Amino acid sequence: MKKELLRTIKYVLIAASAGLIEIGSFTLMNELFHWNYWVSYLIALVLSVLWNFTINRRYTFKSASNVPKAMLLVFAYYCVFTPLSTLLEHYLTDKLGWNEYLVTGINMVLNLATEFPFQRFVVFRNTIDTNDLAAKEAKEPDGESEQ
Numbered sequence: 001m002k003k004e005l006l007r008t009i010k011y012v013l014i015a016a017s018a019g020l021i022e023i024g025s026f027t028l029m030n031e032l033f034h035w036n037y038w039v040s041y042l043i044a045l046v047l048s049v050l051w052n053f054t055i056n057r058r059y060t061f062k063s064a065s066n067v068p069k070a071m072l073l074v075f076a077y078y079c080v081f082t083p084l085s086t087l088l089e090h091y092l093t094d095k096l097g098w099n100e101y102l103v104t105g106i107n108m109v110l111n112l113a114t115e116f117p118f119q120r121f122v123v124f125r126n127t128i129d130t131n132d133l134a135a136k137e138a139k140e141p142d143g144e145s146e147q
Helices: 002-032 037-060 067-095 100-123 132-139
Strands: none
Touching: 002 037, 002 100, 037 067, 037 100, 067 100
């Protein structure tokens, strides 16, 4: 139980760093380059997904899984999430006139709330704690990581 709580907290913190990457890159493209909203959103989303997947695979889920297979599963998740969130963003910003940053924040929260369970129970379901970090932790006398 404690291990899963710590895993969830770690995931949220890493996802927050991915959120900073997303909002930072979105702001750059939206404010500096004045690119179309959905183009800025999609590029920012891809950058944050790559960061989030890479760091969480290594440190949160400690998975030695087949990377292409895991990425394909994450890609499948985003084949559903991205069109739905892009439509939501388009509707709320273009049709209702909501602030782009508010809508991006809403989609980031929706992404966090749906992606963690997907990664935990689908992508890394059978490969959690199988990488070198997990093996090192298992060998430590108190069972706690030095990291």
